[in-house]
Amino acid sequence: MSEIRQNAATREWVIIAPERARRPRHTFLAMERAIVPAYDENCPFCPGNEEVTPAEIWRLTGEDGWRVRVVPNKYSALSQGAELKRERQGLHQSVTGVGLHEVLIETPAHNRTTAQLPEEHVAEILACARSCYSRAIDDRRIDHVVIFKNHGAAAGTSLTHPHWQIIGLPLVPSQVRGRVEDALRYFDDFGECVYCRMIEDERSSGVRVILETDSFITFCPYASASPYHTWILPKTHAAAFDAITLSELKDLAKNLREVLSRFYHGLEDPDFNLVLRSAPRSHAGVAYYHWYLSIVPHLATPAGFELGTGMFLNASVPEDCAATLRNVVLPER
Amino acid sequence: MSEIRQNAATREWVIIAPERARRPRHTFLAMERAIVPAYDENCPFCPGNEEVTPAEIWRLTGEDGWRVRVVPNKYSALSQGAELKRERQGLHQSVTGVGLHEVLIETPAHNRTTAQLPEEHVAEILACARSCYSRAIDDRRIDHVVIFKNHGAAAGTSLTHPHWQIIGLPLVPSQVRGRVEDALRYFDDFGECVYCRMIEDERSSGVRVILETDSFITFCPYASASPYHTWILPKTHAAAFDAITLSELKDLAKNLREVLSRFYHGLEDPDFNLVLRSAPRSHAGVAYYHWYLSIVPHLATPAGFELGTGMFLNASVPEDCAATLRNVVLPER
Numbered sequence: 001m002s003e004i005r006q007n008a009a010t011r012e013w014v015i016i017a018p019e020r021a022r023r024p025r026h027t028f029l030a031m032e033r034a035i036v037p038a039y040d041e042n043c044p045f046c047p048g049n050e051e052v053t054p055a056e057i058w059r060l061t062g063e064d065g066w067r068v069r070v071v072p073n074k075y076s077a078l079s080q081g082a083e084l085k086r087e088r089q090g091l092h093q094s095v096t097g098v099g100l101h102e103v104l105i106e107t108p109a110h111n112r113t114t115a116q117l118p119e120e121h122v123a124e125i126l127a128c129a130r131s132c133y134s135r136a137i138d139d140r141r142i143d144h145v146v147i148f149k150n151h152g153a154a155a156g157t158s159l160t161h162p163h164w165q166i167i168g169l170p171l172v173p174s175q176v177r178g179r180v181e182d183a184l185r186y187f188d189d190f191g192e193c194v195y196c197r198m199i200e201d202e203r204s205s206g207v208r209v210i211l212e213t214d215s216f217i218t219f220c221p222y223a224s225a226s227p228y229h230t231w232i233l234p235k236t237h238a239a240a241f242d243a244i245t246l247s248e249l250k251d252l253a254k255n256l257r258e259v260l261s262r263f264y265h266g267l268e269d270p271d272f273n274l275v276l277r278s279a280p281r282s283h284a285g286v287a288y289y290h291w292y293l294s295i296v297p298h299l300a301t302p303a304g305f306e307l308g309t310g311m312f313l314n315a316s317v318p319e320d321c322a323a324t325l326r327n328v329v330l331p332e333r
Numbered sequence: 334m335s336e337i338r339q340n341a342a343t344r345e346w347v348i349i350a351p352e353r354a355r356r357p358r359h360t361f362l363a364m365e366r367a368i369v370p371a372y373d374e375n376c377p378f379c380p381g382n383e384e385v386t387p388a389e390i391w392r393l394t395g396e397d398g399w400r401v402r403v404v405p406n407k408y409s410a411l412s413q414g415a416e417l418k419r420e421r422q423g424l425h426q427s428v429t430g431v432g433l434h435e436v437l438i439e440t441p442a443h444n445r446t447t448a449q450l451p452e453e454h455v456a457e458i459l460a461c462a463r464s465c466y467s468r469a470i471d472d473r474r475i476d477h478v479v480i481f482k483n484h485g486a487a488a489g490t491s492l493t494h495p496h497w498q499i500i501g502l503p504l505v506p507s508q509v510r511g512r513v514e515d516a517l518r519y520f521d522d523f524g525e526c527v528y529c530r531m532i533e534d535e536r537s538s539g540v541r542v543i544l545e546t547d548s549f550i551t552f553c554p555y556a557s558a559s560p561y562h563t564w565i566l567p568k569t570h571a572a573a574f575d576a577i578t579l580s581e582l583k584d585l586a587k588n589l590r591e592v593l594s595r596f597y598h599g600l601e602d603p604d605f606n607l608v609l610r611s612a613p614r615s616h617a618g619v620a621y622y623h624w625y626l627s628i629v630p631h632l633a634t635p636a637g638f639e640l641g642t643g644m645f646l647n648a649s650v651p652e653d654c655a656a657t658l659r660n661v662v663l664p665e666r
Contacts, residue, residue, distance in 0.1 A: 001412055001415050001429060001430050002410055002411060002412070002430030003427050003428075003429065003430055004427060004428040004429075004430055004502075004503070004504065005425070005426070005427045006425075006426045006427070008424040008425070008426070010507075011507050012506075012507055012508075013428075013504060013506055013507065015410050015411065015430060016430075017409075017410045017411075017430065019408060019409075020408045020409075020410060075352060075353045076350075076352075076353075077335055077348050077350045077353060077638075077646050078335060078348065078350075079334055079335070082334050090534060091341045091527075091530055091531060091534045091555075092338070092339075092341070092534075092555050093338070093339040093341070094336050094337060094338045094339070095336075095337040095346075096334060096336065096337075097334050097335030097336055097337055097348060097349075097350065144642075146637075146638060146641045146642050148636070148637025148638055148640070148641050149637060150636040150637050153634075154634070155634070155636055155637070156634035156635065156636025156637070157636070165637070165638070167638055169337075169642070169644075170337070171337065171346060173345075173346055173642040173643050173644045174343075174344050174345055174346065174643060175345075175642060175643025175644070176642060176643070178511060194424075197424055198424060201423060201424045201425075222424075222425050273636055273637040273640050274637060275637050275640050275641035276641070277641060294640075294641070296640060301486075301487070301488070301489035302489065303481070303483040303488055303489025303490070303606055304479075304481025304482060304483050304488070304489070304498070304606040304607060304608050305410075305479060305481055305498070305500060307481070307606050307608050307627075307629060308479045308481050308608035308609070308610060308627070309477075309479050309502070309506040309508060309509060310506050310507065310508025310509070311502075311506045311508070313410050
């Protein structure tokens, strides 16, 4: 029989139904990955095409040219050059699309995913993401910053070249607001951060842990929304991402690169979304919220049930997923 | 410049960014639809294979055999033959997977979508869905019923043969709970149902309306989450779907069939999810919540931004989508 589990932090329920894994499947989720060249002359993120992107914001220079670049998104969802105005007409409320939408190009190599980059390079990417975060939150019109990466077409990528995106919003999304409120309620009830409690809980049971280092812990949450859903949490409490120190950045790079390598080698390079969930500006230093990275491989397609309830139907058991990932044999470096 | 709009009922924000429609796209969303035969001997829902499904719950018989069938889902996410138990261990809360998961087979024809069925047949499907709903909510262990249909692989279908699904849950999902609470707050503040207010608003402006009949109105919401996102609402206030009358069922069939025909002929038969959002059991007769049908065509892929914020990035303007759908030339019947 299936089991319905609740995530203590987000209060979201998930149906864990391993029996459903037996049902016949369409083949399109097992799409073969095309062979990607190391360089594509038509790719706006490949070296030599630097003029195709909007004016560069930042670059890290290495021995043979740039190693990481940040540019504005050419098809930006939001723009900084506008006045923030809120309008209300009867039932309709709108805000002008003020904000920031940037692209962090991870590497000059068109075909190298984060899993294949050296750990030091991943640390550089994360340091760059922290700078982008700080710069975005410096704009007083921006209330919330979200950083994410889409890998593969099923995860919504429109460009293959490895990149992250940074979006600064002039408001707090209602989902984020709800999570902060839920965390505050837990704090009021129990006098501690629910995410800190969860870290202790995962450490003591160990069954869902993939990796633990000095500053971070990587695990499949108890109420994982989908197969191999993974969270990476800082062990020292911090509500906002930009509180991260240099040594923590290196440690985060180790966790991130390792779990992505385990996906790459153990799950045949699945499409995935990666999201950095940090506190809204107004909750940056609070004791009750905790930033983290969430990674969701696309091994199942959310459908009408998920859309109509906000719940997820997961045909895999989180403890099994964690064990599988722990057991992936990684190539020697 | 883009605009950020809020749905007054769900309080969810959406970025309406038509400039993004210009960006290059992967081709996989324009997947060609394979030609589907009228009969597939390996399909468990095709006539002759009635023994392959679990024992039939209900059928509507026509002149040449059944016209609509209801069967339990063979790979059920939940089961009725179990005891409802809630367990709490430290941080972890779980509920046994008690509930109902049924399949409504729309037609014996393997290759006819809802858009292609006669209006009377669609009314029969909806009447059948109402019976399923009532039967599910009769089980006192079930707190919430969701009815949905997935059309096409990108929408999560594992079987091509046209079918709907009914899931009865032993709890209220947090997203649904949030929406009911938001509707209650609006009612407290303004003394009316926010959905009734929205209907009046859409009728008076008319720019987002696709179709209006005696009992229903079909429109693209002001804060549509994605291109051609469509809502169908009953004009007479009702919180739960099973309050629908026979004449309203016929009128709903007219709205549903017509909008799906406009998708089919105007948007080249897109994959879509359809969800019937009704009140939880405990809110069945309330003045502040309002049931409706939501249809989301898969013309864009939700990605890290949507996952990390619960917001949506929509590259189309709802008023333009409604106009396009109104202008679709339907074949004569």
